Amino acid sequence: MADTPILLREQQYHQIKAVLARLRMDSSAKVVFLVDKDGQEIASQGEVGNLDTTSLASLAAGNVAATGGMAQLIGEKEFPTLSHEGEKESIHISVVGRLLLVVVFDERSSLGLVKLRSKQVSHQLATMFEEIAAGDFDEESPFAGITDEDIDSLFS
Amino acid sequence: MTFINYASREINCKIVYYGPGLCGKTTNLQYIFDSTAPQARGKLISLATETDRTLFFDFMPLELGTVRGFKTRFHLYTVPGQVFYDASRKLILKGVDGVVFVADSQEERMDANIESLYNLEENLQSQGYDLMKLPYVLQLNKRDLNNIVPAEDLAAELQRKGEPVVEAVAATGVGVFDTLKAVAKQVLTELRKG
Numbered sequence: 001m002a003d004t005p006i007l008l009r010e011q012q013y014h015q016i017k018a019v020l021a022r023l024r025m026d027s028s029a030k031v032v033f034l035v036d037k038d039g040q041e042i043a044s045q046g047e048v049g050n051l052d053t054t055s056l057a058s059l060a061a062g063n064v065a066a067t068g069g070m071a072q073l074i075g076e077k078e079f080p081t082l083s084h085e086g087e088k089e090s091i092h093i094s095v096v097g098r099l100l101l102v103v104v105f106d107e108r109s110s111l112g113l114v115k116l117r118s119k120q121v122s123h124q125l126a127t128m129f130e131e132i133a134a135g136d137f138d139e140e141s142p143f144a145g146i147t148d149e150d151i152d153s154l155f156s
Numbered sequence: 157m158t159f160i161n162y163a164s165r166e167i168n169c170k171i172v173y174y175g176p177g178l179c180g181k182t183t184n185l186q187y188i189f190d191s192t193a194p195q196a197r198g199k200l201i202s203l204a205t206e207t208d209r210t211l212f213f214d215f216m217p218l219e220l221g222t223v224r225g226f227k228t229r230f231h232l233y234t235v236p237g238q239v240f241y242d243a244s245r246k247l248i249l250k251g252v253d254g255v256v257f258v259a260d261s262q263e264e265r266m267d268a269n270i271e272s273l274y275n276l277e278e279n280l281q282s283q284g285y286d287l288m289k290l291p292y293v294l295q296l297n298k299r300d301l302n303n304i305v306p307a308e309d310l311a312a313e314l315q316r317k318g319e320p321v322v323e324a325v326a327a328t329g330v331g332v333f334d335t336l337k338a339v340a341k342q343v344l345t346e347l348r349k350g
Binding site for chain 2: 039
């Protein structure tokens, strides 16, 4: 089945940011971000600066989707982690349910440390997201009262 | 799959341009990219072969403006049109909120259009979607060429559910924004339903 939309409350967003901030510190990473498997960036922490996190999120999701497709062809469910090591900068991606935890790091850290710390917070993030997915979002959607004029105004 | 972030007051939606090889999906995105102010869009990422054929996907984030205090962002994707990239096409449809089918109006591409449309329906189904329930637009591209099928005949063959049909020449921009607007409107209207 198609996934349901993600509705993220302000408090939940800040909780996620706090977990990412701690992971970033504990793993001495440059940037840590959380993306959903469809390529939407959910939250990020760190030296984002000029980094195009939107494109990176989309490509990380594409990367995981492609390797996941390969995994299935050889009889695996998925590859739960992916690492790309460059000369100076590296990326580690872990699959956490319908989310991807992406850590960008350089020579100040190491792949082993990033893997260990990512694994430690994965469970916590998975639990948080189960709650988000199951949460009854009783606030009325801000789009419930949207009018045709509102929509048309975007294109004028 | 729509993502609504109440903290940053943003809404993100995913639109996929689908269609047979060389029908003009990437050209649609390229035109939108070239004619949009840099502050309203991100980079156009193209994962293409050395001969500029789409290998995996093209991607471009586009910010349309604010609705009810929420920034509306559309993530535009294309799929690789060539038949043998089917596994990639399936992956890109994951989480889609709206689809544009770009048909090639040339007579000799009619079979390719039909094959690609069947493929779209099949691949949507495999991801848990039903084309009949999804925001959807049919674009008839390359209307400036000589050897084209009349628009009515093409629409009669390819239209699935009374979806908007837009005649286009993506290379010069004719119909490109009309197509985007038609699909974006449907996606936002779906949000209203909740």
